[in-house]
Each structure stands twice: as structure tokens, then as C-alpha cells.
């Protein structure tokens with residue numbers, strides 16, 4: 001198939017959105033709704049699978065809990081955006097093309113880069129070969145199968161950040177016959193206020209999770225993990241949650257990236273080296289007044305919407321506006337029956353206020369379930385997706401209001 005056939009008329013401005021995760025979907029729906037009926041703009045969304053990956057629920061997938069079937073092409077129906085299923089293998093930033101694994105080549109005039117991130121298994125020998133991850137729904141399903149097949153035994157969750165905490169709690173609750181050990185450099189809930197942190201630790205205790213804070217895993221073996229102090233812990237399954245890494249495609253394309261491979265953007269979310277490329281979500285290094293944003297859905301969706309608004313403005317001959325975002329919460333599930341929500345300042349530091357128990361469970365579920373209906377609403381009312389906390393003085397550049 002020729003490039004021409006792939007993306008429509010010769011005169012149309014071709015916007016290609018890579019990745020239909022939380023950020024990519026926000027960009028796709030927002031932009032498609034704004035340019036609907038306009039023959040001069042063609043929006044194409046490329047994603048590895050048709051099913052939307054609810055990344056925030058992958059610890060549920062890993063414990064065998066079925067999730068709703070959410071279809072990206074079905075959601076895009078009626079928006080005018082075209083869906084291409086495929087694995088992106090290369091971006092040629094000079095030729096302005098994207099290559100898909102079946103050798104199709106998609107030309108673009110504007111690219112939105114939203115390929116997210118995966119678990120980083122490169123830091124410790126053996127993690128890549130012997131540990132399970134929550135990088136994708138398929139990876140989480142592999143762990144689910146393993147856990148379902150164990151009558152007894154030990155599961156090590158390596159990494160005591162929030163993904164590790166949520167996963168350890170979920171596994172302990174769903175598989176009470178298994179012994180769950182949570183290993184990591186930091187105390188679970190380390191970034192929370194003392195009340196929320198104590199609540200997390202008490203919940204893990206109640207679920208029988210053995211927490212070993214300060215334990216650094218230096219090697220993963222087929223049936224054990226080795227710690228920095230020489231201790232070895234025998235295990236029947238290791239879930240690796242220690243950090244994330246991004247696709248090497250952006251760096252290979254010659255886009256300016258940071259030390260973690262994320263696309264460095266200007267204030268309007270354009271690549272600093274290639275302004276026709278917008279970067280969003282976990283794949284982007286976006287600087288705010290308080291520092292570079294870290295990967296979350298709460299911040300990722302606004303980046304997608306903002307990129308769409310900027311492209312729409314640019315197509316109308318106007319300048320894009322600077323992106324501003326301030327964090328407001330950290331909701332953490334502790335199994336299905338318990339949770340904690342730490343409210344935060346815009347720079348993500350903890351406030352004094354937190355929710356725990358049933359109220360927190362309801363809050364967390366509302367937040368986790370909200371992206372899909374939000375996209376649905378945006379199809380009809382694009383402006384409904386454009387509300388998020390701008391971060392006030394935490395993100396205000398000098399000299400602006």
C-alpha cells in the first residue's frame with residue numbers, strides 16, 4: 001500500500017498519533033472531535049493492540065481478575081480518526097514517516113509520540129529472564145497463570161514503590177495460601193504523610209505481606225533473589241516493579257531525549273529538536289516549575305488533551321499555549337477492600353489530608369474507571385476534557401499570570 005493510500009488526500013494535514021494509552025487516547029479523541037468534518041486534517045492512531053490497556057489495573061490482571069473489554073477502534077468510531085493496529089518499529093524524523101512491523105510506512109506532517117513506558121528490567125542481572133512484569137496485559141496474564149498454578153510457596157515483589165505496594169497487597173488478598181514478600185529500598189508509602197504511610201504498612205501487615213525495606217536485590221535467579229548483603233531468598237515467582245524505561249525509538253530517530261530516553265519538550269509539549277513532534281504521557285520529559293513530571297495517568301491525560309489543543313491552534317494559524325499541570329492526589333489500592341488516597345500539593349508533596357478505608361476504595365475506583373467515560377464525553381463535548389489543575393504558583397513561569 002502506498003503512503004498516499006495510507007493517509008488520504010495529498011493536501012490533507014496528516015496527524016499521526018503513536019500509542020493509544022491514557023495520553024494517546026486523550027489526544028486522539030480531543031483532536032478528532034475538534035477537526036471533525038474538516039477534510040484538510042487527517043488523524044490516524046497507531047497502537048499495538050485494539051484492546052485498551054487499563055494499565056492502572058494491571059495488578060488486577062496479574063491476579064486473574066477479568067477486566068472490561070474496551071475497544072479502541074470502537075471508541076474512535078464516528079470521530080473521523082482512523083485506527084491502525086500495528087507495532088511501531090521506527091520513526092524517521094527527517095523523512096517524517098513511521099514504520100510499522102508489517103512494513104507499512106505512514107507519512108506525517110505532525111506526530112504525537114505517546115508510546116508510554118515499560119518496567120525496567122535492565123538494572124539487575126536475571127530480572128529480564130526470570131522475573132514477571134506488569135509491562136503489558138500479556139505480561140500480567142503470564143503472572144496470573146503462574147500464581148493460579150501454585151498451591152503454596154513464596155512470591156517476591158521486588159520494588160516497594162506504589163506499583164509494588166498495590167501488587168503485593170493484591171496478590172496477598174487473592175492468594176492467601178502464598179507467602180508474599182515485598183522488597184525494596186524505601187519504606188512502602190515513603191512519599192506519603194505519616195498517617196497515610198502508617199495505614200499502608202498496617203494494611204500490608206493485615207494481609208500478611210512481609211515487608212523488607214532497605215533490601216536491595218542484586219540478582220534474580222530461576223528460583224531465588226539475591227540481596228546486596230549476600231542473603232538469598234527462595235521464591236516461586238518474582239514480580240519486578242523496580243522502575244520504568246521508555247521505548248528506544250525516539251532516541252533512535254534522533255529526537256532530543258533525556259537520560260531516560262524520554263522526549264524533551266518545550267513548554268507547548270513540542271520536541272525541542274523537532275517541533276512538528278509533540279510528546280505526551282510517560283514517554284515525554286515535560287518540565288514544570290517544580291521539576292520534570294513523572295509518569296502518571298493524572299498528568300498523562302492532560303498532556304494528550306493539551307497536545308491536541310495545540311495542534312488545533314497551529315492548524316488555525318495560532319500559537320500553542322504553554323502546558324501547566326499540578327498533581328492533586330496519589331490513590332493507592334490495598335487489595336479490593338482497602339485503599340488510601342494521599343492528597344498532594346501541585347509539586348506532588350503530600351498534604352496533611354488523606355482518605356483511608358471504604359471512602360478511599362470508592363475514590364480510587366472512581367478515578368481508575370474515569371478515563372473511558374471521559375473519552376466518550378470528549379467525543380461530543382471536547383471542552384469537557386480540558387479541565388485539570390494548572391498548579392497555581394507551583395507552575396507559573398515568572399512574568400505570567
Ligand SMILES: Cc1cc2nc3c(=O)[nH]c(=O)nc-3n(C[C@H](O)[C@H](O)[C@H](O)COP(=O)(O)OP(=O)(O)OC[C@H]3O[C@@H](n4cnc5c(N)ncnc54)[C@H](O)[C@@H]3O)c2cc1C
Pocket residue numbers: 018019020021022023024046047048049053055056057058059086087088089114115116117134163166247280281282283295296297298299300331332
Ligand atoms: C499497576 C499500575 C498502577 C498504576 N496506578 C496509577 C494510578 O493510580 N494513578 C496514575 O495516575 N497512574 C497510575 N499508573 C501509571 C499510569 O498507568 C501510567 O502513567 C500511564 O499508563 C501512562 O499513560 P501513557 O498513555 O503515557 O502510556 P500507556 O498507558 O502505557 O500507553 C502506551 C500505549 O502505547 C502502546 N505502544 C507502546 N509501544 C508501542 C509500539 N512500539 N508500537 C505500537 N504501540 C505501542 C502500548 O501498547 C500502549 O497501548 C499505574 C501504573 C501501573 C503499572
